[in-house]
Amino acid sequence: MDDWQWNAFKKEVNTMIAYLSGAMEFADGEGADWRHDMTIWLEQHLGHTVINPVIESAKLAKKQNAINFRKWKVEDHERYIDFIRKAVDFDIDAVLNKADYLICLWNEGVFKGAGTHGEVTLAYYAGKPIYLVNHVAQGDLSGWIEACKTDMFDNFDQLKSHLLSLYSHE
Numbered sequence: 056m057d058d059w060q061w062n063a064f065k066k067e068v069n070t071m072i073a074y075l076s077g078a079m080e081f082a083d084g085e086g087a088d089w090r091h092d093m094t095i096w097l098e099q100h101l102g103h104t105v106i107n108p109v110i111e112s113a114k115l116a117k118k119q120n121a122i123n124f125r126k127w128k129v130e131d132h133e134r135y136i137d138f139i140r141k142a143v144d145f146d147i148d149a150v151l152n153k154a155d156y157l158i159c160l161w162n163e164g165v166f167k168g169a170g171t172h173g174e175v176t177l178a179y180y181a182g183k184p185i186y187l188v189n190h191v192a193q194g195d196l197s198g199w200i201e202a203c204k205t206d207m208f209d210n211f212d213q214l215k216s217h218l219l220s221l222y223s224h225e
Contacts, residue, residue, distance in 0.1 A: 071103040071222060074154035076174040078164025085109045089160055089211070096215060101222050106149045108170075110141055146170060150177045157183055158214065161200060162190040170202065179203035186212055 060114040073095060087109045097103040097155050119138055127135035150157065157178040165171040176199075178185050187204040188211055189196055201207070208214040 066162065071096045071101070071155045072106060072153060073097055074102055074106045074129075074150050074157045074174065074178070075158050076171050077163060078148075078171060079109060079112070079159035079167055080170075081167040082162075082164035085112075085162065086160065093158060093211065097218075100215070101218060103222070104155055105172075108142075108146055108149075111145060111149070115142055115145060122202065129156075143170070143173075146174060147177060150174050151181050159185060159187050159204075160190065161187055161196065175200055175203050185213055186217070191217070 066102070072092075075090045077086045090105075090107045090109055094105045094107060099107055099111070116124055116138070119141065121127075121134075121138045122140045124135060127138070156172065159171060159175055161171070175185055183205055184205040187207045188209050189209065192225075206217060208217065
């Protein structure tokens with residue numbers, strides 16, 4: 056979907072869109088479980104839609120005939136990097152041009168990756184709200200990431216309560 060189609064979709068459905076940021080490459084199940092749960096909750100309680108990079112990555116892998124792209128990291132590194140670059144481009148566009156706000160799960164899975172760091176930084180730069188669910192010790196939380204966040208929560212229940220207070224009137 057190009058930018059024109061995306062903007063027409065947003066205008067038609069008149070809904071807020073959350074980008075679900077968090078570890079994928081070094082997370083169990085690519086972090087799909089919490090994203091699935093949050094997607095259902097946002098749709099049911101706020102009528103918001105989501106951009107779920109786990110789902111979008113799978114769509115891109117299918118489209119690019121790259122279902123086994125993780126194996127390419129060792130077996131065909133150039134091909135792997137080419138595919139990952141496409142995923143990075145999608146995520147950057149989604150954060151900057153499509154999402155209204157970012158929900159980020161910050162846990163130990165983000166330490167070995169870079170995408171979550173980049174998504175938070177881009178959302179901050181674009182002036183979009185960043186709701187950070189922090190699951191690491193305060194001493195292990197990046198000062199950069201904490202400075203970028205709008206609000207921080209210890210768990211998803213706290214986040215949900217906050218989002219209800221912000222957006223349920225819409």
